[in-house]
Amino acid sequence: MNIEHTLLASALLLAFHPAVRAADDQQTINEGKVQQVVVTASPLRNGEGDQILTPAKVLAGDELRDKVGNSLGETLQNELGVSSSAFGAGASRPIIRGMEGSRVKMLENGMATSDVSGLSNDHAVASEGAVARQIEILRGPAALLYGSGAIGGLVNVVNERIPTALEPKPTGQIETRYSSVDDGKNLSGTLDGAVGKLGLHLDANLRNTDDYQIPGDRVLNDPSSAMHRLPNSDTRERNVGVGGSYVDDWGYAGLSVSHLTNFYGIPTNAGSHIDQRQNRYDFDSVVKNPLAGFESARVKAGYTDYHHAELDDGVPATLFSNKSFESRIELTHKPLTSLGLHGTVGVQTENTHFSALSAAGGPDTVPVTHSTTQAAFLVEEWKQGPLRWNAGVRYENVDRKPVSNRERTFDLGSGSIGALWPFTQGYSFGTTLSYAQRAPGTEELYSGGPHDATLTFDVGDPDLHKEISRNVELSLQKTSGLLRWRVNAYRNNVNNFIYGHVTDAMFDEDGNPGGDFRQRLFQQAKAHVQGAEAEMTWNQIGMGWNGRVFADTSRGYLDDAGNLPLQPADRVGASIGYRQPHWRTGLEWTHARGQERLAAFETSPTPAYNLVDANLSYTQKLESMDLTYFLTxxxxxxxxxxxxxxxxxxxxxxPGRNITFGVRAKF
Structure with a gap:
């Protein structure tokens, strides 16, 4: 990728050009002004600091650039209450409070990614963090706008491919970086502009990485497995998106199209690869003051054509396909009554054709299945004396119709209510109660074939019942001043929790006894997940010294069936940093305890570890451009x-020790 090296060399030469001048303290990006971060997935688009009843974290700006990785799970894995599925460098999905898969909904600009990452951990999320403006993590009532099944919460990647405002002049950024651990080369960029009342957007990302280096042993506690690099951990991604919208005083309407190709290795003993492709088409429109009593009306629609092939020695073994059409209509009304009731009402539909078919004539992993979803939702907030309230309800009908099994229909009802009490200046106590139902996924109902990447022979159960979750959360926090903190505690009881039980039975790829595929049966049991999180920060926005300490813990278990599989380890951590208008640096430490709470099929505990990360960057002004050199x-x-x-x-x-350096030009 010579273009990356050329860009880096050009940027370094420009740094010593006579036209380069020091950035004025009042003009640099890091000048210390407090800027409100808008949570776009919130029904009323509140700021991040207002999301007390729907706990939110927004990664944006320098923080996002420091943490962005090869996958969404890698980018978010050290956030409070968030871990990662870590299925190699190419496929890593966020896990929130011990909940994974389809219980954590993945969105792009408020619409479902419509990939198949929720089905299995080896499937990558079809959304790219390198070109994102921000990444949002939400739980609570706001999640009901997007699906009753988001028991764990949702992650929304915001790239604003459909412009919502007109830029007075072209703006954007381009970044190139090199990582030592995998000989990784990454080039990404975004560009926004306007022609008259037409807003335009372009973004692209190119990434190549080799097998990454590991500290020593590949197999846990097996010195004979020592090696320099992890086989089949390479990645190759290409992602491009374009969009445009007509923007006027009444609102905007626009379209976008994007294309993703992602070829990555699966570092199992079988050593397979996945060839992933997706085309996505989106429409978004907002009309201000459309009717008496309403602030805005929003109409969104999206069509996704997704495919991936699981390759065994370069030959397709299983072909996954998901074609999906989603539509949403949201109406936000003006405050009503003396309580100031303010909220959003809407409807959503989704129509998908999903399949996981054998490419070699054997049993299909999942038959062709047509699923339809119709939903209506309402989210409101209001004040009553000193109390702030937030509530949401959602009704959803899901129908799954396979070509080779019986049809199932599920009626789902979900609701959530929370209250916040600011009992003294700068301090508040909040509580949230949630009730949610989730329909079994297509693979949980109808699987009946081998899954090569995980070496399991999956067997669904068409008689599965809907999951029913009851959650309570308590929070106490200090929200003003340089020193801020928060403590959250939660408990989630789930009836009919669906999980994959891996047995000792072995099958070949045709379903005959004997072979390399372990049987995985989708079963149900009553589950409980409980945990707590704490965080304290100092001067997270301003100049000078800043710091953070945090801790999180989670426990998940099944009635009469032991621990939930793949539960996160207890963690504590601390960070310290320093900011000036030109310089920024930081050091972060995370300690994870050993995880010995194993599910029935898990064979070995996970040892404790210490993770130490650091960053250093320098920003200077070049005419109207901010040029940042960074080292992580x-x-x-x-x-x-x-x-x-x-x-x-x-x-x-x-991966072992990884040094990344690069340059970013923002204009």
Whole structure:
């Protein structure tokens, strides 16, 4: 990728050009002004600091750039209450409070990614963090706008491919970076502009990485497996998106199209690869003051054509396909009554054709299945004396119709209510109660074939019942001043929790006894997940010194069936940083305890580890451009790190010490 090297060399030459001048303290990006971060997935688009009843974290700006990785799970894995499925460098999905898969909904610009990452941990999320403006993590009532099944919460990647405002002049950024651990080369960029009342957007990302280096042993506690690099951990991604919209005083309406190709290795003993492709088409429109009593009306629609092939020695073994059409209409009304009731009402539909078919004439992993969803939702907030309230309800009908099994229909009702009490200036106490139902996924109902990447022979159950979740959460926090903190505690009881029980039975790829595929049966039991999180920060926005300490813990278990599989380890951590208008640096430490709470089929505990990361950057002004040189280091101690939330924890450690350097030009 010579273009990346050329860009880096050009940027370095420009740094010493006479036209380069020091950035004025009042003009640099890091001038210390407090800017409100808008949570776009919130029904009323509140700021991040207002999301007390729907706990939110928004990664944006320098923080996002420091943490962005090869996958969404890698980018978010050190956030409070968030871990990662860590299925190699190419496929890593966020796990929130011990909930994974389809219980954590993945969105792009408020619409479902419509990939198949929720079906299995080896499937990558079809959304790219390198070109994102921000990444949002939400739980609580706001999640009801997007699906009753989001028991764990949702993650929304915001790239604003459909412009919502007109830029007075072209703006954007281009970044190139190189990572030492995998000889990784990454080039990404975004561009926004306007012609008259037409807003335009372009973004692209190119990434090539080789097999990444590991500290030593590949197999846990097996010195004979020592090697320099982890086989089949390479990645190759190409992603491009374009969009345009007509923007006027009444609102905007626009379209976007994007294309993704992602070829990545699966570091199992079988050593397979996945060839992933997706075309996505989106429409978004907002009309201000459309009717008396309403602030805005929003109409969104999206069509996704997704495919991936699981390759065995370069030959397709299983072909996954998901074609999906989603539509949404949202109406936000003006405050009503003396309580100031303010909220959003809407409807949503989804129509999908999904299949996982054998490419070699054997049993199909999942038959062709047509699913339809119709839903209506309402989310409101209001004040009553000192109390702030937030509530949401959703009704959803899901129909799954396979070509080779019986049809199932599910009626789902969900609701959530929370209250916040600011009992004194700058301090508040909140509580949220949630009730949610989730329909079994297509693979949980109708699987009946081999899954090569995980070496399991999956067997669904068409008689599965809907999941029913009851959740309570308590929070106490200090929300003003340089020193801020919060403490959250939660408990989630789930009836009919669906999980994959891996047995000792072995099958070949045709379903005959004997072979390399372990049987995985989709079963149900009553589950409980409980945990707590705490965080304290100092001067997170301003100049000078800043710091953070945090801790999180989660426990998940099944009635009469032991621990839930792949549960996160207890963690504590701290960070310290320093900011000036030109310079920024930071050091972060995370300690994870050993995880010995194993499910019935898990064979070995996960050892404790210490993760130390650091960053350093310098920004200078070049005419109207901010030029930033950055250096980041991950796993500085070169520890053998294995995540308890990964199916591959025994045979695929995380990357060793990784030094990344690059340059970013923002204009």
């Amino acid at each position: 280091a991950k796993n500085l101690l070169n520890e053998d790190i294995r995540l308890s939330t990964s199916l591959l924890k025994d045979i695929a450690p995380l």
